[in-house]
Amino acid sequence: MAEAGTGPSKVAWQVMWNRLVSVVEEQARALIRTAFSPSVREAGDLSAGVYDAQGRMLAQAVTGTPGHVNAMAEAVGHFIRRIGRQNMFEGDVYLTNNPWEGTGHLHDITVVTPVFREGILIGFFACTAHVTDIGGRGFGADGESIYEEGLHLPIMKFAERGRVDETLLTLIRANVREPDQLVGDIYALAACNEVGLRRLHDMLGEFALSDLAGLAAFILEHSRAATLARIKALAPGSATASMTIDGYERPIDLCVRVTIEGERILADWAGSSGVDAKGINVPLVYTKAYTAYALKCAIAPEIPNNAGSLAPFEITAPENTIVNALPPAPVALRHVIGHMLPDVVFGALDELMPGTVPAEGAGALCNFQLSLRPRSDAPPPPGVRRAEVLMFNSGGSGARPALDGLNATAFPSGVMTMPVEAIEHAGPVIVWRKELRPDSGGPGRQRGGLGQVMEVGAREGHEFHLSAMLDRLRHPARGRRGGGPGAATIITREDGTPLGGKGRHFVPHGGRVHMAFPGGGGYGPAEERARALVERDLALGYISAETARDLHGLSTERIAEVLARARRGEIFGGEQP
Known part of the structure; x- marks a missing residue:
C-alpha cells in the first residue's frame, strides 16, 4: 500500500483516517454507556474528538451536537495555552466549564486528555457532556450574570500523572444539588478519553506510526481542499437575512450577512441585538459553532468535520451583541439563541443558492x-x-x-x-x-x-x-x-x-x-x-379534517372515506397509519 520512497499511499492514509473516526466513535459510545446524566445517556448531548499535537481537530464522533463539537474544536487550543506544554504529563486529565473557552455555558463540562507516545506529546482527546446541575440558580435564564449561574471551573487539572485532585472533587460536591451525578459524569468523561487513547495506541502500533503528524497533514489538507472546491463552484455574491424571536422580556433580532468570496465564505452578525439582561446570551465560540454548521450543511455536507474543512468559514460578530457576549454576561440558555442561527444563515443562502435550504x-x-x-x-x-x-x-x-x-x-x-x-x-x-x-x-x-x-x-x-x-x-x-x-x-x-x-x-x-x-x-x-400527500397526512393524523377541507379542498365525503380506510388500517402513501 506504500509508494516507493514516499511513505504510506493515499489509500493507506484513507484507511487510517477511517480507523481514526471509528476510534472517536467508540470514545463517544463509552461516554454514553458510563454517563450518569440522562441527558447524555438518553439524548446524546455530548461530543468526542481527537486532535493533533497543535490542538487541531482531526476527527469527531458521529454521535454529538454541533454546538459541542464545533465549539470544542477551539477549546483544546485554550487548554494548551492555559496548562502549558511544559506542565503536561502522561496520565494527566484536564477539565473546564468556562463558557468562553469551552462550549458556551457552565452546564457543559469539557475534559481533555493529552496523548504521549514514547514520552513525546503527540495529540489530545477531548469530550464534552451536558450536566443536569452545576449549582447556582439552576439551569435557566433567570440569572443576570455568570456568577449566579453556577460553579465556574477554570481550565485546570482534574488529575496529574494519574492522581485525581480530591480537593477539587470536595469543592464540586459542596456546590451542586446532584453531587454523585456530577462527579460520576466527570469520571465518565475522563474514562471515555482513556478508551480513545488506548484504541489510538493500538492503531498507531498496527500501522507502525510514531505520531499523528503525517495522518493529520493528510486529513487537514484533503478536507480543506475538498471544501474549497465546493466554495469555488458557487457564484460569488453577498446576501443578508434576519429573524426576530421571543427573547426573555423583549424580542431579539438576529441579523447576518453571508458572502461567498473566492476561497472563503464570510458570515457577519453585525446588526444583531445587544447583550440581554438575562441568561440567553451567546459567547462567540457557540455562534461560530452553529454558523459554521449551517454553512457546512448547505455547501459541503459530505466532507468530514475537522479543522481543515472548517477553516474556509470565517465568522465574526461585534462585541457586546447577543451573539458575542463577553464576561460576565449570563449565558445559561445560550442554546435558545444559538440554535436559531442556522435558520438565519439559511435565509441568506436561499438567495445565494436557491432551492437548497429548508x-x-x-x-x-x-x-x-x-x-x-x-x-x-x-x-x-x-x-x-x-x-x-x-x-x-x-x-x-x-x-x-x-x-x-x-x-x-x-x-x-x-x-x-x-x-x-x-x-x-x-x-x-x-x-x-x-x-x-x-x-x-x-x-x-x-x-x-x-x-x-x-x-x-x-x-x-x-x-x-x-x-x-x-x-x-x-x-x-x-x-x-x-x-x-x-x-x-x-x-x-x-x-x-x-x-x-x-x-x-x-x-x-x-x-x-x-x-x-x-x-x-x-x-x-x-x-x-399533491392530493395523495394530503390524504396521507389526514390518515396519519398529521392534519385535522378541518384543515384537509378548508386549506386543501377535500370534500366531506372524501374525508370520511379516508378516515374510514385509516381506521381499517389501510396503507396510505407507503406508510401504515
Whole structure:
C-alpha cells in the first residue's frame, strides 16, 4: 500500500483516517454507556474528538451536537495555552466549564486528555457532556450574570500523572444539588478519553506510526481542499437575512450577512441585538459553532468535520451583541439563541443558492427542568425526595425543497428526544401526555414537521418549580418560497393560565403544566401539495379534517372515506397509519 520512497499511499492514509473516526466513535459510545446524566445517556448531548499535537481537530464522533463539537474544536487550543506544554504529563486529565473557552455555558463540562507516545506529546482527546446541575440558580435564564449561574471551573487539572485532585472533587460536591451525578459524569468523561487513547495506541502500533503528524497533514489538507472546491463552484455574491424571536422580556433580532468570496465564505452578525439582561446570551465560540454548521450543511455536507474543512468559514460578530457576549454576561440558555442561527444563515443562502435550504424550523430545543421537593402545603408522605430532572424535547423541523419537514426532530442540535420511561426513572415526575401535535406543521407544497404536545406533573407528595426554556411563542417558524408558518409554542397551567416561555414557574402539589411545541415552516405554496400527500397526512393524523377541507379542498365525503380506510388500517402513501 506504500509508494516507493514516499511513505504510506493515499489509500493507506484513507484507511487510517477511517480507523481514526471509528476510534472517536467508540470514545463517544463509552461516554454514553458510563454517563450518569440522562441527558447524555438518553439524548446524546455530548461530543468526542481527537486532535493533533497543535490542538487541531482531526476527527469527531458521529454521535454529538454541533454546538459541542464545533465549539470544542477551539477549546483544546485554550487548554494548551492555559496548562502549558511544559506542565503536561502522561496520565494527566484536564477539565473546564468556562463558557468562553469551552462550549458556551457552565452546564457543559469539557475534559481533555493529552496523548504521549514514547514520552513525546503527540495529540489530545477531548469530550464534552451536558450536566443536569452545576449549582447556582439552576439551569435557566433567570440569572443576570455568570456568577449566579453556577460553579465556574477554570481550565485546570482534574488529575496529574494519574492522581485525581480530591480537593477539587470536595469543592464540586459542596456546590451542586446532584453531587454523585456530577462527579460520576466527570469520571465518565475522563474514562471515555482513556478508551480513545488506548484504541489510538493500538492503531498507531498496527500501522507502525510514531505520531499523528503525517495522518493529520493528510486529513487537514484533503478536507480543506475538498471544501474549497465546493466554495469555488458557487457564484460569488453577498446576501443578508434576519429573524426576530421571543427573547426573555423583549424580542431579539438576529441579523447576518453571508458572502461567498473566492476561497472563503464570510458570515457577519453585525446588526444583531445587544447583550440581554438575562441568561440567553451567546459567547462567540457557540455562534461560530452553529454558523459554521449551517454553512457546512448547505455547501459541503459530505466532507468530514475537522479543522481543515472548517477553516474556509470565517465568522465574526461585534462585541457586546447577543451573539458575542463577553464576561460576565449570563449565558445559561445560550442554546435558545444559538440554535436559531442556522435558520438565519439559511435565509441568506436561499438567495445565494436557491432551492437548497429548508424552511425555518422550531430551532431551539424545547427543554425544561423540574426542581422537585416535598409539598409545603401539607405533611408529605414517606419517601418524598428532592430531585432535578431535565427533559429534552423537540419541535418540528422546516420543510425541505423536495421533502416534508421531520416531526419532533431536533435540528440543528441533533440530540434525541428523551423517552418518557427515562424521564420518570430520573425523578418523581409523571408525564401524563406526550404525542405529536396535529396541524402544527406549516402548510406548503412540502409540509413542515410537526411539534409535540406534553403534559407533566409530579408524583404524589411533591411540588416543583418548572424552569422553561422555550421560544417561538410569539414568532413561529416562517415558511419559505410561499410556504406557511408552523404553529407557535403554547405553555399553560392545567386551568389554561398562560405561562412565560422562559423563567421559573411554581407548580403546587397536584398541579400540571401543558405544553405545545412549535412546528416547522412549509416550503412552496400549499395549493401545490399533491392530493395523495394530503390524504396521507389526514390518515396519519398529521392534519385535522378541518384543515384537509378548508386549506386543501377535500370534500366531506372524501374525508370520511379516508378516515374510514385509516381506521381499517389501510396503507396510505407507503406508510401504515
